[in-house]
Amino acid sequence: MRSIAALCLLAAVPVFADVYTLDDGDRVSGKTLGIEGGIYKVQTPYGRLSIPRGRILKIQKDDGREEILDAAAAAAVAAAAPEAAGPELVLLVSGASFWQAWSTKDPSFDPTLRFEVSLDEAVVATYADAKPDPDIPGALMNAFGFSPESMTASAAEGVTVEPPETRPGRITLRLSLPPERTGERKLRVAYFGRDAAGSEHELAANSIYVEIKPAAPTFVRVKQDVGRMEYAGFPKKKMKGLETFRIEMGME
Secondary structure, eight states, rough: OOBBBHHHHHHOOOOEEEEEEETTEEEEEEEEEEEEEEEEEEEEEEEEEEEGGGGGGEEETTSOOOEEEEEHHHHHHHHHHSSSOOEEEEEEEEBOOOOOEESSOTTTTOEEEEEEEEEEEEEEEEEEOOOOBBBBBEEEEOOOOOOOTEEEEEOOOOEEEEEOOOTTTTTEEEEEGGGGGGGGEEEEEEEEEEETSSSEEHHHHHHHEEESSSEEEEEEEEEEEEOOOEOOSSSSSSEEEEEGGGEEEEEE
């Protein structure tokens, strides 16, 4: 009997996640390289910039922290904004990627895996990966990824899903929510996929209660552990150990 097990760590290309708000209201996204003589060196997708400290109102760090350099000016810019920021849910996903394999090469078989985010049992965002991965000879495999090349996203009415921010070992999912979603809510995440017969099932899930803040991001850790998932069996191979895939959640 031949068994195949795989541990698919979340991996993706780095993104420029520090966001600088300047005194004229402009925003610059880039990776902070360092500070020298009151000048911030920032690597952006379009080249390296040198930004004087005096022009910076605040910096939104890639880990969610916010550094205020000019509180009065930042407050003035926020007050002049056409619309105040609403509640935001931020999921910080780390650990192992969920994956599934099927003993088929039928081109009509749908290998789509879905990751759903729900509040109080109502789905607010769905991420779907329909692109298979050629990792197991003679079988069809899909390892869920959040890259634009393989993933699509949809949202409930009033919810905005931002493009995932991908870094090696961590995925950041940002959801802008309507005001009525604030307060204590039951947050649930779940993976869905199809069995060999094509019927869809929930494959892994977890939930916690969170307090959605009215005008600030709510950060939640989602740590995934692949356990002992494997694709094995004789004479016919199938996925085993799906129940050992663990999702741990906690407030950041």
